[in-house]
Amino acid sequence: MRKQDQLTSFLLKNDKEITNQDIEYYKNNPEELDVLVNKEALQIRILHYFFIIGLVLLFGGKFIGYFFKHAISDFISDVVIDSIVEIGNAILGGVVAAYLLEYLQKKQYEQNLKFRREIKREIKKSFKAST
Numbered sequence: 001m002r003k004q005d006q007l008t009s010f011l012l013k014n015d016k017e018i019t020n021q022d023i024e025y026y027k028n029n030p031e032e033l034d035v036l037v038n039k040e041a042l043q044i045r046i047l048h049y050f051f052i053i054g055l056v057l058l059f060g061g062k063f064i065g066y067f068f069k070h071a072i073s074d075f076i077s078d079v080v081i082d083s084i085v086e087i088g089n090a091i092l093g094g095v096v097a098a099y100l101l102e103y104l105q106k107k108q109y110e111q112n113l114k115f116r117r118e119i120k121r122e123i124k125k126s127f128k129a130s131t
Contacts, residue, residue, distance in 0.1 A: 018115075023122045030123075033116045043102060051095045057088030 026033055061084035065077060072081075 018118050018122055020126075023119065023126055026119045027123050027126070033119060043098075047095050047099055047102070050091055054088045054091030054095060057084055058092065059088075061085035061088060 061081045064072075065081045065085075069077060
């Protein structure tokens with residue numbers, strides 16, 4: 001079994017004991033421990049930006065359509081502004097769906113943090129034992 005497959009199967013299990021083989025693997029590949037925790041924070045930040053963009057498009061289109069209805073042509077009012085509002089709605093819908101998925105993965109994130117702490121603790125312990 002490849003190391004990546006071992007990592008994937010390990011992360012998907014709830015309460016696997018950390019073995020000496022796991023500790024040796026992460027001693028040799030410490031950058032993979034950081035990958036476990038950094039991805040989630042970045043995804044939430046990106047979702048916040050898209051949420052703001054969706055709100056700006058939605059309310060901006062509604063604002064322009066309401067206050068400038070008589071100053072703009074029917075084409076701009078019916079097609080362009082409605083398209084802007086619909087794009088804002090689509091972005092908001094996508095952000096809400098993605099946020100719900102992130103929320104559902106929160107337990108996995110917490111397990112990854114726990115796993116990372118335990119691996120680092122075991123690595124330090126094995127370094128102390130070997131010296």
